[in-house]
Amino acid sequence: MPNISLHFEKSIAYLVFSKDGDNAGVLGARTLAELSERLDELSCHAVDGLIVFPYFIGSDLAELATANPKESSQLIATGQSIFNRISDMEFPTVAAINGPCIGGGFELALACDWRIGSNESDTEISLPEVSQGILPAWGGTTRLPELLGLPDSLPVLLSSQSYSVERAREKGLIDEISHIEQLADRALDFIDKGKRHHTHNPIVHNQAVATLTKKQFLKELQKRKTEHTASIEAALEVAVTSIGRTRVQSQQAELEALQSLLKLPTTRNLLRFSANKRSHQLSIRPHGFNHAAVIGASPNGCDIAGILSLAEIQTILREDSIETLAQAMQTISDSFSTSVKASRISQIQSDRSLDRIHPAESPVSLLRSDLVIVTSADEKSPSEINPKAIIATHSAALPISPNSQYFENPERHLGLHFPNFLPNCPVVEVIRTDFTSTESLNAITALVHSIGKIPVIVHDSPGFVISRLLISYLSAASDLFKNGADPEDIDDAMLEFGMTIGPLHLIDLIGLQTVLEHAKILHQAFPDRIPIPETVVELLSAGNQGSNTGSGFFVYDTPFPAVNAEVIGFQTGTDDTPKNTAEILSGIIIREAELCLAEGLVATREEIDLLMVLGTGFPPFRSTSLHLR
Structure with missing residues (x-):
């Protein structure tokens, strides 16, 4: 099944990357070969503009981790050449971003003249390469300083930070935010703007200022010097020296820097780990939960109720004390407000999610709840619950298997551990007992995936893993x-x-x-x-x-x-x-x-x-x- 489609409407070409398929969302040798074929097709038509709809969770890290020097060099040179074809087109090009546009995907978007992003919540822009031990080498380290200027481009290149569409616009990574229904029409408006021409103030955009900027960043880097800063140093060097160089020279420097990094054991470790992490993020299935109940308004209970409501699940938050409930709702509201300020969610998402949480002081029927989460391993589950509900006990260390004896259907009982030892921990331990069914595990892992976290199934044992x-x-x-x-x-x-x-x-x-x-x-x-x-x-x-x-x-x-x-x-x-x-x-x-x-x-x-x-x-x-x- 093709991952890239090319079609024409009047004098405009549309290049659409699929969200489905075996190789969808991953930019590697296969996708580059298919992209080259589509561009060959495009060259046979007279058009006035190209609109690209990229959808990428990143580059094929497993492919790069196992490539020998000749293969990796060929892979990078091929990508640079293909993206240069897009950049060099005589007509204007627009990247219309709806969904993740990460790593090599955003390097492709940088090769376009203009970039607009939809206001959908899953629109995300990032160049995470340095955290993976490498650097953007398909022209990204060359093009970003050209777009933003060196001082503004370095924090993006060197931090591996992920940007919401609002933050991406603030940073200059995209030119406009559009409603999804208007994305294609707004892309046409940008086609009318013509080719983009970058201009920079020569007083600040020169090699002398670039060298000074490099010294400042290196000074900061020395404060946290460890072996894994090699990729940051390499990206910094290539970006700085791109000022005043030709594109050919700078992209050759990208390739050579990547080849040097791939010789390091630390780079291979980072690539393997990043590929491993991504593989556990891809298996997303519908979870089937519409109503949930969280028993206990502890800090963990507040976090879990907030997570479920953001996943569009109607959530009862049960607690004996009205004062504790009021404090819990304020805690959740404050947490949402922080996320809004950081552009992680919108104000509308915050308001709607808060409305999905229903605080309950007195015992209430949980017969509609298809998921009940008990926030402490030493608490028993409520007695009046839906017999088909999955019961999850939240625990950080105490085994949950003893609780299974209280359930008529122990195969529907499991554990959850949302670790909070480190800030923003992305992994969740899903604890299985000797009785937990595969169906229950599948439903919960699908739910964890849907909230943007990585589930790992762990057998019940003190402390889990x-x-x-x-x-x-x-x-x-x-x-x-x-x-x-x-x-x-x-x-x-x-x-x-x-x-x-x-x-x-x-x-x-x-x-x-x-x-x-x-x-x-x-x-x-x-x-x-x-x-x-x-x-x-x-x-x-x-x-x-x-x-x-x-x-x-x-x-x-x-x-x-x-x-x-x-x-x-x-x-x-x-x-x-x-x-x-x-x-x-x-x-x-x-x-x-x-x-x-x-x-x-x-x-x-x-x-x-x-x-x-x-x-x-x-x-x-x-x-x-x-x-x-």
């Missing part, structure tokens, strides 16, 4: 401190290793009480490997709760947290910080991951890899299934 990996790591870091290691040295070692946050700061961020509760559950299950962190117990006894209350391992009364003087008194050893601290602590995570895999908690090494990286902050440029020997 994420909490088990993370708490074992945090407990080990606490023990290193207890034996005399410097807390800042411990955190710095792991930051240099590539973790997103140091372990002792992370304990403070999660909250000492939460860490201790999880550690007790895991220590009971694995007493020989996972200790109860004594320093956390002592800090709690002394009134330290973590960053939310101002103190834990560190104090947070200034913009730059300092070591809590009180915690030093809890050290019982005099050991120096081990020189191999990073090896010791990362080894704890890898060891537990190997054990989780051996115990059958997940089906594949790739799933463990996802949970390691997305759930604990393990650096993806180090993490591949090769770690799990």
Whole structure:
């Protein structure tokens, strides 16, 4: 089945990339070959303009990860040549974006004269390549500075940030936002504008200013220097040197930089992980849920109710206390407002989603609810529920299987863990018991996919996978401190290793009480490997709760947290910080991951890899299934 269609209306050509099909949404050698054929067809017609409807979740990373140098060079050169054909057309070209336009897909859009985006919620624009260990090499690193100017293009190129259509317009990545019904008509209006001609102020758009800009970015980069910054440095160098160069010279520099990056083991690791992550994001099926109930208006309950309502599910939020319910609704409203300000959702989406949440103080019938989520593993499910409903127990560490005894249909019972140890965690553990049916698992994984998160099915066990990996790591870091290691040295070692946050700061961020509760559950299950962190117990006894209350391992009364003087008194050893601290602590995570895999908690090494990286902050440029020997 073709992924690209070409048709003509009057004197305008329309190039449409399919949203369906085996290779839809992924830009690789097959799609490039098909695009070349369509452009050959186009060259046989006299037209006044071309409108391209791109739909891409990104480039074919698996293809690039396994390509040899000759194959990767050919792939990049081919893409550059094809996109240049679009850029060099004598008539105006417009990219009409409705849906994701990511990576190589946006490089294709950059080759067009004009770009407009629909106001649909799934319209997304991003150049994520540097986070994948590479750089935009199909002309993107050359064309973006030409479009925006170097200073404005570098944050886009180097951050891998994803932009909503509103933010994309603010950044200059698109020229206009259109209602989906008017997208094609507005594209025709832009055809009437003719070819685009880039002009820049020569006072700021020159090699001298570019060199100064490069120095400023490198200075910032040195503050977080780790092995995975190679792609950022390469993209920066190519973008800076593109000023004053010809397109041929700059695109050759893109190709050479990519070839150099592909020789690095860290790049191969990042590409494999990114391809693995994407493969788990693609299996999207209808979930079939229309009505849900969330039992318990805890912080987790608020988060879950908000997520379900954004998925257009009518949601009852059940709580005994009217005061708690009122506070919960305010929390959800504030969360939506934050998302609106960040352009993650629109005001209309916020208002409609809030209207879908129905707070209930007194017991209410749940017979219409086809999904009931109990927000604590030590709570029982309500008695009057739809017999066909799926019952999900939310838990971060406590096993859920004991709850199955309370259900007439235990095959419809499972667990959910929305990890909140790290900000904006994109993965969700779907917990299966010995009784959970495949139908129930399929329905819930489809729901998780529909809310933009990645489901991983995990067999019920204390701590599941994420909490088990993370708490074992945090407990080990606490023990290193207890034996005399410097807390800042411990955190710095792991930051240099590539973790997103140091372990002792992370304990403070999660909250000492939460860490201790999880550690007790895991220590009971694995007493020989996972200790109860004594320093956390002592800090709690002394009134330290973590960053939310101002103190834990560190104090947070200034913009730059300092070591809590009180915690030093809890050290019982005099050991120096081990020189191999990073090896010791990362080894704890890898060891537990190997054990989780051996115990059958997940089906594949790739799933463990996802949970390691997305759930604990393990650096993806180090993490591949090769770690799990």
